[in-house]
Amino acid sequence: MAPVKVFGPARSTNVARVLVCLEEVGAEYEVVNIDFQAKEHKSPEHLARNPFGQIPAFQDGDVVLFESRAIAKYVLRKYKSADADLLREGNLKEAAMVDVWTEVEAHQYNPAISPIVYECLVNPAMRGIPPNQKVVDEALEKLKKVLDVYEARLSKTKFLAGDFLSFADLNHFPYTYYFMATPHAAVFDSYPHVKAWWESIVSRPSVKKLSANMPTKAP
Amino acid sequence: MAPVKVFGPARSTNVARVLVCLEEVGAEYEVVNIDFQAKEHKSPEHLARNPFGQIPAFQDGDVVLFESRAIAKYVLRKYKSADADLLREGNLKEAAMVDVWTEVEAHQYNPAISPIVYECLVNPAMRGIPPNQKVVDEALEKLKKVLDVYEARLSKTKFLAGDFLSFADLNHFPYTYYFMATPHAAVFDSYPHVKAWWESIVSRPSVKKLSANMPTKAP
Numbered sequence: 179m180a181p182v183k184v185f186g187p188a189r190s191t192n193v194a195r196v197l198v199c200l201e202e203v204g205a206e207y208e209v210v211n212i213d214f215q216a217k218e219h220k221s222p223e224h225l226a227r228n229p230f231g232q233i234p235a236f237q238d239g240d241v242v243l244f245e246s247r248a249i250a251k252y253v254l255r256k257y258k259s260a261d262a263d264l265l266r267e268g269n270l271k272e273a274a275m276v277d278v279w280t281e282v283e284a285h286q287y288n289p290a291i292s293p294i295v296y297e298c299l300v301n302p303a304m305r306g307i308p309p310n311q312k313v314v315d316e317a318l319e320k321l322k323k324v325l326d327v328y329e330a331r332l333s334k335t336k337f338l339a340g341d342f343l344s345f346a347d348l349n350h351f352p353y354t355y356y357f358m359a360t361p362h363a364a365v366f367d368s369y370p371h372v373k374a375w376w377e378s379i380v381s382r383p384s385v386k387k388l389s390a391n392m393p394t395k396a397p
Numbered sequence: 398m399a400p401v402k403v404f405g406p407a408r409s410t411n412v413a414r415v416l417v418c419l420e421e422v423g424a425e426y427e428v429v430n431i432d433f434q435a436k437e438h439k440s441p442e443h444l445a446r447n448p449f450g451q452i453p454a455f456q457d458g459d460v461v462l463f464e465s466r467a468i469a470k471y472v473l474r475k476y477k478s479a480d481a482d483l484l485r486e487g488n489l490k491e492a493a494m495v496d497v498w499t500e501v502e503a504h505q506y507n508p509a510i511s512p513i514v515y516e517c518l519v520n521p522a523m524r525g526i527p528p529n530q531k532v533v534d535e536a537l538e539k540l541k542k543v544l545d546v547y548e549a550r551l552s553k554t555k556f557l558a559g560d561f562l563s564f565a566d567l568n569h570f571p572y573t574y575y576f577m578a579t580p581h582a583a584v585f586d587s588y589p590h591v592k593a594w595w596e597s598i599v600s601r602p603s604v605k606k607l608s609a610n611m612p613t614k615a616p
Contacts, residue, residue, distance in 0.1 A: 229546040229549065229550070230501075230505060230546060241490055241493065243493055243497055244497060245496070245497050245500035245501060245504065246500075247496070247500050248493060248496035248497040248499070248500045249493075251492075251493070251496050252489065252492075252493040252496070255486075255489055255492065256489055267474075267486055270471065270474055270475055271460055273470075273471075273474065274460065274462055274467060274468075274470070274471040274474075277464070277466070277467035277470050277471070278462055278463060278464050278467040280467070281464035281465075281466050281467045282449075282464060284503070285464065286449060327448040327449060330448065331448070
């Protein structure tokens with residue numbers, strides 16, 4: 179069976195969201211780089227994969243997908259095993275909790291943490307632009323409110339959806355990994371359960387392997 | 398069996414997202430209003446349902462959920478039937494296409510259409526603030542680019558995920574319904590396949606019933 183293909187640079191947060199799922203289920207895959215400087219993301223070949231001209235895109239034979247969370251779910255369903263059932267769709271209640279915290283990542287956590295990563299890492303390294311402190315401060319306030327909720331949750335259950343690792347947890351890896359390379363990483367020290375949860379994620383072999391290819395400094 | 402409970406005003410877009418799923422599967426449900434003026438959304442009772450103090454929340458016996466898309470999926474799984482299989486999780490490829498277009502609604506369509514609804518309907522009616530034309534114009538440009546992709550997609554398949562109605566389509570009802578009451582509704586006239594798709598959604602009994610309680614003008 180030919181390995182599935184993921185289109186986009188492995189260092190991108192949305193690509194890493196898919197790759198961590200492929201690693202967790204032990205699937206064979208190939209990363210096909212998309213060169214943004216050469217505008218490959220707007221090429222007819224890539225637009226046929228993703229009509230919005232974004233990354234990642236994904237191919238498994240005649241199945242061509244885009245949107246990182248949709249691709250990740252396809253991967254987790256296709257390669258589901260007793261050792262790796264990260265959506266729990268066979269259990270109505272567990273699946274619902276995975277969905278709740280997957281949506282929380284998308285609509286609460288991500289909007290708070292991503293501006294900090296952009297201002298403190300991406301803009302300085304890629305565009306030579308210093309961080310906009312007002313944007314960073316507002317996002318930090320937002321993030322702390324989100325982390326209050328996470329701390330309460332993770333003081334009751336080992337992982338977000340319950341006492342089992344799920345897609346909801348893995349989704350937090352890419353942005354949190356980059357956030358930990360900003361000058362604001364110490365924010366997590368005030369949230370001991372969140373910090374222990376993050377340490378359990380970042381020490382997973384899948385995350386260690388992928389983060390080796392996610393540089394936090396300009397080359 | 399006691400009917401499930403949905404907490405939040407039925408006219409809210411995120412509440413309507415859940416209600417349309419309940420209607421489509423024919424489930425018994427009760428809407429419990431949350432009075433924002435009385436700050437009921439920040440009450441201990443509501444924070445126990447949704448720690449972010451937002452709406453909707455949902456209760457089915459001991460299952461308490463928040464985040465509208467997660468609640469909707471729980472409803473669609475629980476009440477799935479041969480007549481109403483709106484997630485298609487039994488079919489790897491179909492489920493993936495439902496997920497792709499569900500994510501497109503969340504991350505492409507919604508961010509483009511919602512500012513227009515806020516500026517043209519919500520702010521004037523609720524706060525007496527006139528629309529910010531710059532915000533509206535930018536969102537309209539964004540929306541047209543999204544509709545270009547939808548037009549291409551819907552010229553090939555009857556619905557977004559394929560030739561079957563799915564959760565991905567239903568998700569578009571609340572904001573599109575309100576958008577059609579703004580002065581910019583005619584934008585859809587340039588996209589004949591999108592318009593026909595929207596007309597097929599808005600003529601569904603579920604949507605007709607719910608939209609009767611979704612006022613487009615200030616009381």
